[in-house]
Every structure is written in structure tokens, then in C-alpha cells.
Amino acid sequence: MRERETPKAVGWKAWGLMALLFLSLALAQSPQEILSRMVRNLDAPWQAEVRGEIQGPGGKEEFRARVYAISRQGLFRIEYLKPGSLEGNFTVITDKEVWNYLYLTNQLIISPKEKAQVSGLGFNPALLGNAQAMAERLDLRLLGRVSTPQGPAYRLLGQPKPGEALGFREVELWILEEDPRPVRFIFRGEGGQVLGDLQVVAFQRANLTPAGLKRYPKDAQVVRR
């Protein structure tokens, strides 16, 4: 007959087990580990649609954009669909430059990455597709887990590292557990107000080429800054 354990012993064991669980969780699922898994998962070319609401100059506005990515080459293209005043505009991010095409003036503004201003929307759209840039520019921690229509997801909180002016105070990022990829971004401003709440939908692997992502109208006025 087994000796009955004292309540004290059970308590210590439970604490030990929980500590071990948390420790293994923390080790196996550190934000960096989750992000690394996401980066590996997004290595092949992909495309998705980002939709939600952003805080525009005149109040809340609907936001929709298509994101195309060849992550391995650090190449991303974001085509804006809404708000209507942005339709036809797009941003291309290469490993060294940021291109902003403006439909109304038919201009392609090319800036070196360090000089580029892509945060005019209250957040930096480059972060929507670029996990590597996110890891480099944000301090990340794991908030917990959440259930989404696409499956369980990790909730990460990212705060810009000192000296990083990204246009927001913090971003909450939801990453699917099974198929590690972003499904939701919540950007918050200095006062804690939501600057953007965006969901990533219609995700799919795609056959993309660098030339396709860098495509722009050949009559555009190219301005190098």
C-alpha cells in the first residue's frame, strides 16, 4: 500500500510541476522562438490580405491592403485598397530601400531604408509582412494564448526598442500555433488608444517573382531621396 502524501508535499510537487511547465513553455515558446518558427514558416513566397480599422487624420477609417512577400529575399509589396484615397498606391520594401508609389501624382518615391518614412498611417506597414524587421526593432514578450477562427494563437506584445520611432507605443501580434503566421495586429498609440486593429485573411502560398513585386507603371516619375 502506497503511503499517502501530505498536503504540503502535494503542494510543493504541484508548484514544481507548474514551474517546470512554465519553464519549458518559456524555453520552448519564447517570443524569439515563436518568431523564428514564423520566419521559417513564411520562408516560401506568400500573399495575404490585411483588413481592419486604422485611426486616420479624420477619425477611424477602414483599411484594406494586399501583402505579397518573398521573405527569403527581404522583398515585400503592400498594395493599398482602402481608404479610397490610397487605392492604387503601393509600398515595396527591398533589403535596402523603400519605394512608395503614389497613384494620384504618378510618382515613385525611392528612399534608403534608414531614411524611409513609412509610418504615415500611424503604424509601419513594413511590419505587416516582415517578421525579421519586427524582431530587430521590437522588444517582444509572450502575453499568452488566444483562440481564433483559424485555430489557437500566441499573443505577443512588441514595444519599439529605444531609439526606434515606429509611430506606435506597442503592437499586439497574434501568431497561429500550428501554422505559425500572423493573423492579427493591434497597434496602440502613446495614450493606449488603438491606432490600428488589423486581421490577416486569405493567406496563401503563391508563385511570386521579384520582378512582379517590383512592378510599377513605366511612365511614373521616379524620385530618389
Add this chain to the structure above:
Amino acid sequence: MRRWVWLIFLGLAASAQGRLEAGAYLQSGVHPTLEAALALEEGEVYLRLQPGRGALGYLGSLALGPLGFLGYGVQGEVGEGGWGLALFLEGGAGPLALEGRLTYRPLRALPLFPEEGLWGRFFLRYRLAPKEVAGFLLEGGRAEATYALREGGTHTLGVGVAGVPYLVLGWKGEVGEGGEVLDLALRLGGLNRLEGGLYLGEASLLFILSHPWAGSLTLWLGDLGLEAGFHQAPYAWVRYAWRWP
């Protein structure tokens, strides 16, 4: 003093991003043209020279990421007839785009300084809806209002007044898989002019044909520009641009 100015300019040129465009303008003789621009930390400074007239200018800009871009500049001139001045403002933000230019020079000096006296251009465009743009233009002595609808290509319809009213018809659209563009605009009535451009990337072909008879045909092959035309007299202009780094 002159030597020092050139030395400073060349020193700056070697260390900064820049562009040099040299050309020959042929009309009653051969006239050299030179345009040089150097990027500074913010903006760029440029020089434009041709026999009898020269200008020094500054172009600055304000970038708003995917929301817009605003460029502005000022140019001072000296040469035959006296000094001149030009001010520019061009760009857009959100649903609004603006282009403004105001120049003054006592005499025109072709090809780099074509306007004479006090001359202005003001072009305002507003996005009524994602695919609809209204435009209003004031240039020299004419005014023009247009409506453009993007449905596949961009179709433009408008009216203008240049003493006598005229009609504006335009079409612009992609004609290839790689972003190649064809742009056509016809003005008929008080102003008679057909303008077109075919942009293929490394090559561009542009033409203007107007009545009373005048016209030009320009071909850009990479950095080489070849232009020939008739404006009161036949002319040709050959240009080549070097860019660095």
C-alpha cells in the same frame, strides 16, 4: 573666384549622389546645354547652363510614406535681359494633388528657359472617389476642367478655354505585362493639340503635334535623349545623362 566655385562644386560632386546632363541644341547653330544636380542631406541643389543664361536652384521635399509626397523648389537666374526667378510646388497627400509653378524672366531662352515674362501654372486634382479624379488647370492664359475615370485604363473628358473654348479627350493605360504605358491626350477647338507618350521602361517615345503647325518627337533610350521638332523653326536637341554613384 570662378575657379573656387568650380572646385567646390566638383568636390561636392565626387562625394554626393548626383546627375549630369549634357546636351547640344541645334537651331541656327549649335548651343551646348548643361544641367547638374547634387543630392544634399535634405534636398538637392542644381545648376542649369546654356549660352547667355544660367540658373542655380534648390529642390526640397517632404515624404509622407504611402500617404503622399510634396516637392518644392526655388530657382534664381541671371543672363541676357536680366535676372529671373522660379518657384515650384508639386505633390499630393491623400485625395489631393497640387502642382504650382511661377516664373519670371524678361526673355525666353530655349531650350532650358522656355517661358517669357510672368508665367504661372496651377494644377489641382481631387479624388472624388477611388477611381474618379477631377482636375482644374490654370496655365498661362487658359483654364481647363477635367474628369478622369479609371476603368481598365484612365479615360479623361474635359473642357477648356484659351480665348475660345476647346474639348479635352484623353486615354491612358497599360499596354504590356511589365507596366508599359500609353498616354494620349487630344485638345480640339480653341486649342488644337495631340500629345502622346509610349513608356517602355528603358525606352520612351513622346510626341506633340499642334495647330498652328508645331510639333516635336522625343526618344529616350536609357540616358540618351533625342528630340527633333518644329517651333517657328526646325530644331534638334541631343542629351545624355550620367548618374552617380
